[in-house]
Amino acid sequence: MSLRLMTLALFVWTLAAVSSAQAGDVDAGRRKAEPCAACHGADGNATIVGMPSLAGQPAWFTHWALIKFRDGRRKDPVMSPFAARLSDVDMADLSAYYAAQPPRRRPQAVDAAKAAAGKELASLHHCTSCHRPDLSGQNQVPRLAGQDLEYLLKLLRAYKAQTAGDLEGLMTQAAQPLSAADIENLAHFMAISPASPAP
């Protein structure tokens, strides 16, 4: 194992070691997720077009997303009222439950030519430096691989329009140079990528 790999392994282990003390309860999360199943699927793999899958998302990502829905930085007519009723413990439990579910790539019609163009763009626009080379996400950064195409399009367009409310402004900044065609190509590449769970 090279020194660099060891450092990376240590870095990932460090985060896991620190975060585990505060992790939510998967079983409690399973019960609390029952009202979410109608849109997001019982195991967090959604089937309705436009609805994001939450299975295999990093727990910190889901938790921060719920915080943003609750405090109004992120707005959605369906999600905002749900999040408004959640306690901090509910959010931790739900996030832990979804993180523990194996993700599946969404069965959807994806344009291979667009996806090939999107693969180039993902490198040019540094998507992989936070979302990881396989787009599986990490920490507060979501898994994009195998996600619902319509949802990916909606979010990327919202970041471009500066209405998506990201934590540190990184995605809003990253989306500014994207053309409508770029967004389309990127979303197709993300949607077609195999859905491996986050580390």
Place this chain on the structure above:
Amino acid sequence: MLRIALISVVVVLTNVFALGLVQAQQPPPAWQQGRPPELSNSPLAPVAAPPTPTPAAQIPVNKVKLPPGFKITVWADGILNARQMAWGDKGTLFVGSRVAGNVYAVVDRAGRREVKVVAKGLVMPNGVVFKDGALYVADIPRLLKYENIEANLDNPPAPKELYTFPKEAHHNWRFLAWGPDSKLYFNMGAPCNICMPPDTHANISRMNADGTGFEYVAHGVRNSVGADFHPVTKELYFTSHGRDWAGDDFPNDTLHHAPRKGLHFGWPYCHQGDTVDPDFGQGRSCSEFAPPLLKLGPHIAPVGTRFYTGSLFPPEYKNRLFIAQKGSWNRSQKLGYRVMTVELKPGQPPKYEVFAEGFHEGNTVLGRPTYIEWMKDGSMLLSDDFHGAIYHITYQR
């Protein structure tokens, strides 16, 4: 001038590329900007912020080492992403945050601390100060004023918007501090790791408490998130974060002294007072700029910067500067994660000493000391934005 012309050409070309004629490499995320190609596989990245505060019983505060007679305890927990602190007139402690988007009020109820969220959904409301019954909060991009807030902690008033700061998010979470001139001092950080900043960025500035009378105070300041005024001379001292991706040991983060307004402190041309930047320092000399008072260590991330004016700590601490260091990310071995003191005596070099250490073990983060506030009895409150807690450091001889 040639450089400016070249940048203009690059900007024009970039715009042409963006129109789809050619697909060009795009700017990386802000934290990664300036990283040389040979480090493209570096695992180094900013330490992610947890979405939950750590319960007091799980915070490894027993690992913190202090000088003899000092003691540290968890004073309050459950304050997600706790950053700058400010006392209200009636004994409420207000606490800002960064990614949590909250401003908190901590109220002491017979030794038990109750934490209330008084503002939420703000964009990085790091800076908080208090004056004449009003809480001032700096988020991005606004300066907000909450009047008569201590009487309305459960139903906070809608804030007045006093001022609009630059809208860029990067390095624009800011400290707030009242100067001896009763003006409000704050930073406007560089919108990048290393770049030629617009005039509106990379400085410390001030304005009147009502948001009027803006003026620059210090130029060439990459990212300062902590400052204070000397208890005797009333002059401004501030810390600043040096650039990333130029090596584990370069450049140092720095302590600066600004006895008058208008000085330029070197960035992006000169780092740590003695080394010109390989790209932006061409044709420039460090002798053109006001040098730092002290090199604080590479990537150690100085945040809370406060003079000690109390009388609880031993007399040698009187008027010493305390610097809370959140700790490094852009370095293969973690450094910082501590509180240091600086003794400043006329005609003598600054004396730089460890006060509190042990907030990391090797590369494992045990805590991130962030901002400092003083209790009435002279003891210290120290926020930790990783655990979402506030520590209390007391002294008994």
